[in-house]
Amino acid sequence: MADPVLDDISHRRYNPLTGSWLLVSPHRTKRPWQGQQEAPSKNVLPVYDPQCYLCPGNTRAQGDRNPQYESTFTFVNDYSAVKEQQQEYQPQTDKDGVASLLLQAQAVTGRCYVLTFSPKHHVTLADMAAAEILPVIQTWTRIYASHLSAAHPLKAQGEKALASIPANPDGEVDPPRGQLRYMQIFENKGAAMGCSNPHPHCQIWTTSTLPEEPAKELAQMAKYRAENGRHLLDDYAKLEAARSERVVWQNDGFLVVCPWWAIWPFEVLVIAKRHVRALVDLTDEERLQFAEAVQEVTRRYDNLFETSFPYSSGIHQAPLDCTEQEAETSWFHMHFYPPLLRSATVRKFLVGFELLAEPQRDITPEQAAARLRSCGGELYRKLLN
């Protein structure tokens, strides 16, 4: 049962996945609804755009030509944030040690990919059926599997996945030679999230270092396991399923919730219901169930304000190179961070107080979940071609 007091008072909630707090101010929504009501957006994009560097057959900025791909297509980002080869870096040493303490740096190598979801320029995950999203998940799985380190505890699972999932030659990539530590699969969708090309795509950044967020989550999950003998996200998914007020949707494999500790107004967490450590652990059936979950989230998002809902999303799973213990600690999940608050044009800004002091939200996760539960059903718009 939801707590009626928390619906009414300012309070902080604790995020056990990252070990940090956020401020919730539910009464801020009691003020008159000043946000505009927007007319439903129309999809006026063409199926193929000759100017788009992601459409099949087109030429990219540095001269490469895209194949006439029919499903997904993967390539190395022409402006990667990390590269495979670069100069060696030797940290400077100083007499008194202050610089070594306060000017710390580490070299980072790796490779960045771009992966299109569909040859069709004008669709989004919300427009695609679960069966059409499945190839995306298959491509993610094959890429993750092919980048696992030789001694990885999930290596056998990876080989199994590579043997059982049909290869899509346009989706495949050969891993770089140097060992990678981590793979971040993420999507920036919509101009509000810094995306300049509507052609449906995600990015995959692989790095020689374990980034901050997954490192924090792994540490918190390991601590929880050590202290309670159970998995944090296992306990959490069961608790949420039993309480139901933050549940948006679920199937046999996945639970979709607005987490207790959500920062973004309609933030969503997709949690595997059993102990899936990474994409390669998913069965054929679970991959389809995951596709359904992604479809449900993105369609509900679009239905909420009848607009193509912007968000950043990403998958957290076992690192590409890790110990048995890290692999066992990992629990497959996907975050969705959407900025919209009140309508298609009124967003939440995480600025002054949020940057300087603490994240702050204006509606409760329970209110957000109730709204997302109620906007299932067909996508509000139809694709004309």
Next chain:
Amino acid sequence: MADPVLDDISHRRYNPLTGSWLLVSPHRTKRPWQGQQEAPSKNVLPVYDPQCYLCPGNTRAQGDRNPQYESTFTFVNDYSAVKEQQQEYQPQTDKDGVASLLLQAQAVTGRCYVLTFSPKHHVTLADMAAAEILPVIQTWTRIYASHLSAAHPLKAQGEKALASIPANPDGEVDPPRGQLRYMQIFENKGAAMGCSNPHPHCQIWTTSTLPEEPAKELAQMAKYRAENGRHLLDDYAKLEAARSERVVWQNDGFLVVCPWWAIWPFEVLVIAKRHVRALVDLTDEERLQFAEAVQEVTRRYDNLFETSFPYSSGIHQAPLDCTEQEAETSWFHMHFYPPLLRSATVRKFLVGFELLAEPQRDITPEQAAARLRSCGGELYRKLLN
């Protein structure tokens, strides 16, 4: 001396103030400059706007009328994120303890203020002379002093400040009765930072809890002091002053740097050169030096892309209620987080990889500091009235 290798390779840098890492990808700026070059923005705002809820003499949303103030003006936010009084909250208990672990909440009370910097609707800190910014700092100081807890280690300093700084009746506020733990002074400037009213103003949120960021910083500074017997920001300011490649500007009281660990493209840190624990420690002379530092930062920002530069800024100092040890650990500083990257209209988005994995920046702090050093001099635009 700057490290030429770091100018060229992808690397991570460590932020000792928060204990976290960020990814730096300098070669991303080697790509052709695709950002537009904007025409200098013009200031077309009136000195007084009858529609502005912050202008002197105007009526605010809930019916209160602003006084005919002549310098700063402070009032309780009509839509505060925290309130002084609210229902009691009793955390729910559960048999197996999972909910108490995973659904943690704390009540938060407090009070939020809005503080205008000037009666003039059309100015910004960049347009104001240091002598005009001084009253803002005086108001901040008096408000901070009047909200200190009765047993605060800086109480005597606070009384001294209240006795020596002339009161501005429109800037003053009586503190609420309940004890507050922390005061966050911050400014959101520009539409890009969620600010909808250009009338120059900041906010002051006081809370019964210590927010995440200052809590992290205090913990990190305490750890550094315990391990090294010196203050982190003292060591850091001296190191930066000696190396100079990240220094933007300085006077006798304050050092302005693009910190080693800056996340935002032109992020700036203003550090007190001696051990100032909070606003109330500043001498008359230092308050003016601080006003000069704020003026230098904001004017250089505007000159950089010849636009009214958006940012969020805020002061970190000793909590309103704290132990002797927390007060002694505190080291007065001010953060500026501006989003622009390449021009008046091309900003950096901290989205997908940044939210899911780790903050990432495209130019080095050394490059940013060099550009900010070179755009001192007069403000590029003139106020016409």
